[in-house]
Amino acid sequence: MMVARGLSIATTLRNLFRGGVGPRRQAAAVRVALLVAWLAAVLGSGGEIASPTAAQAQEGGSAAEAGFWSLGAPLPTPRQEVAVAALGGFVYVLGGIDAERRSVATVERYDPVRNIWELLAPLPAPRHHAAAAAVDGVLYVAGGFATLAFDAVASVYAFDPQRGAWSERAPLPTPRGAAAAAVIDNQLYVAGGFRNGSVAEAARYDPVADRWESLPPMPTARDHLAAAAIEGRLYAAGGRDNTPALNLGTLEVYDPASGRWSSGSPMPTPRSGIAAAALGGRLYVFGGESLAATFAENEAYDPASDSWSQAPALPTPRHGIGAALLDGRIYIPGGGVLAGFSTSGVTEVFTLASPAAELSLWIAPDHAARQLGQPLRLLAAAAYHGAPRTVDVYLGFAFADGSLAFLDAGFALQRPTTFLPVLRGFPLTPGFAFSAAAVADLRLAPDDPAGPALAFLALTAAGALDDASLDSGDLLGYAEQRFTLAAP
Numbered sequence: 001m002m003v004a005r006g007l008s009i010a011t012t013l014r015n016l017f018r019g020g021v022g023p024r025r026q027a028a029a030v031r032v033a034l035l036v037a038w039l040a041a042v043l044g045s046g047g048e049i050a051s052p053t054a055a056q057a058q059e060g061g062s063a064a065e066a067g068f069w070s071l072g073a074p075l076p077t078p079r080q081e082v083a084v085a086a087l088g089g090f091v092y093v094l095g096g097i098d099a100e101r102r103s104v105a106t107v108e109r110y111d112p113v114r115n116i117w118e119l120l121a122p123l124p125a126p127r128h129h130a131a132a133a134a135v136d137g138v139l140y141v142a143g144g145f146a147t148l149a150f151d152a153v154a155s156v157y158a159f160d161p162q163r164g165a166w167s168e169r170a171p172l173p174t175p176r177g178a179a180a181a182a183v184i185d186n187q188l189y190v191a192g193g194f195r196n197g198s199v200a201e202a203a204r205y206d207p208v209a210d211r212w213e214s215l216p217p218m219p220t221a222r223d224h225l226a227a228a229a230i231e232g233r234l235y236a237a238g239g240r241d242n243t244p245a246l247n248l249g250t251l252e253v254y255d256p257a258s259g260r261w262s263s264g265s266p267m268p269t270p271r272s273g274i275a276a277a278a279l280g281g282r283l284y285v286f287g288g289e290s291l292a293a294t295f296a297e298n299e300a301y302d303p304a305s306d307s308w309s310q311a312p313a314l315p316t317p318r319h320g321i322g323a324a325l326l327d328g329r330i331y332i333p334g335g336g337v338l339a340g341f342s343t344s345g346v347t348e349v350f351t352l353a354s355p356a357a358e359l360s361l362w363i364a365p366d367h368a369a370r371q372l373g374q375p376l377r378l379l380a381a382a383a384y385h386g387a388p389r390t391v392d393v394y395l396g397f398a399f400a401d402g403s404l405a406f407l408d409a410g411f412a413l414q415r416p417t418t419f420l421p422v423l424r425g426f427p428l429t430p431g432f433a434f435s436a437a438a439v440a441d442l443r444l445a446p447d448d449p450a451g452p453a454l455a456f457l458a459l460t461a462a463g464a465l466d467d468a469s470l471d472s473g474d475l476l477g478y479a480e481q482r483f484t485l486a487a488p
Helices: 006-017 023-036 437-441
Strands: 068-072 083-087 090-094 107-111 116-119 131-135 138-142 156-160 165-169 180-184 187-191 202-206 211-215 226-230 233-237 251-255 260-263 275-279 282-286 298-302 307-310 324-326 329-333 347-351 359-365 378-384 389-399 404-407 423-428 452-461 475-482
Touching: 083 138, 083 324, 083 329, 090 138, 090 324, 090 329, 131 180, 131 187, 138 187, 180 233, 187 226, 187 233, 226 282, 233 275, 233 282, 275 324, 275 329, 282 329
Parallel strands: 083 131, 180 226, 226 275
Antiparallel strands: 068 347, 083 090, 090 107, 107 116, 131 138, 138 156, 156 165, 180 187, 187 202, 202 211, 226 233, 233 251, 251 260, 275 282, 282 298, 298 307, 324 329, 329 347, 359 378, 389 404, 389 423, 389 452, 452 475
16 A cells, blocks of 8 residues: 655654654554555465565656656456546546457446446447546547447447446547547547548537537647646647657647647657646656557656656556546556557556655564564565655554554664664665564563554655655654454
8 A cells, every 4th residue: 555645644743753742642643544554465464475566666757757656456357549537536447449359348447445446337339549538527438439440430428427327429520539538627628539540620528518619620630649638728749640650749739718729849759549647737648659669658748847857657668548637646557568459457556746655665563473472573565666865764563552662773662752763874765675574572561451553664764855845854654554462
């Protein structure tokens, strides 16, 4: 489980711990700990550490484009050329091309809270390369191709999650697939696409009136592009001129107020079959394909400076993908891992992270030493995605009565008001792992009436958090696993 919203959590914990730990602060600290990270599936695993489920470690980009990747549950039906959208706290994956090279109507929905997928009512007809977006509680799927003959359609389907049913709406002004969609002021915009060649057409849909309006075309005809809205403007990036041999880095911006298109700085890596989403006021463009390969690039565009920069790369290079923004995270499920026809079910999640949210921790007791009075060993593993830095390591317990205790440098259990790290200056680098094997000699008194309830590992940065306006007393990561010591 990822430690999320690290800045507010770190600040909260700093305030809790600062000035000693009274009973009220002790109880509050435990409550915060419970909310921060339950490390599921470790207890009862026979003492084995669960492998970190984070994506491959990556060094972040510049401070403005910092971020990290994690993994969600895999898409049950691996597919490429899918439509992806977020609605009502869920991520929807619609249609696509399956492993048998069939156009499918499959609709699956991901619940990030429970980390599970569920199968929903299928699209009224198979579609791939469709465009999707949600407007005012309704999910819309526009255009696409009906079969592997790449026969463009103009159909528009709407899904009402309350009824769990699909209905047909007014069709696009012209048939097209491999277009891009975004939402501005509760209106659905669809730009570009393919119909016997790349098109520059753009249109806007009013869901209340169930009516489409043709807009001025993009300056550049292209398909397999991606789009997102930032501050009331439509940003259309990348794509290709009919073939991945002619990939484009084009960025064009539509302003509904003026009804005009303008050009922005081109994307550094021309590519098509991409996904895009807006996060933190920037446009992030992921993945793509060329004739021979897929892309891992994640490039971020800043409208304020009209400039691009590198962000942490997509862990699994893919094309034929879509991106859904939900609660500050960008979800990218499925896609093709090889140029042309291929499928995957991987679900990777990108989020911007303060340094306090770049660490994922797993911690568990040694089940072989659970008997009362026996040596207890804490085992920990982690996945880290930020730039290398130096940290101090704290180990400790939150007892059932709400009191806290830390281990000192000699691995003795202490209840001080000033906590001392067990390790100073520990190098934290991508791929970080920590083993607390040195705690093997720790013995918890059998007659301790409190009884340990939580074990936790905390890390504080040593002067590496200036950009986040944090000091070295802030917690970089905080995680724990509920356990009890009991006689066999």
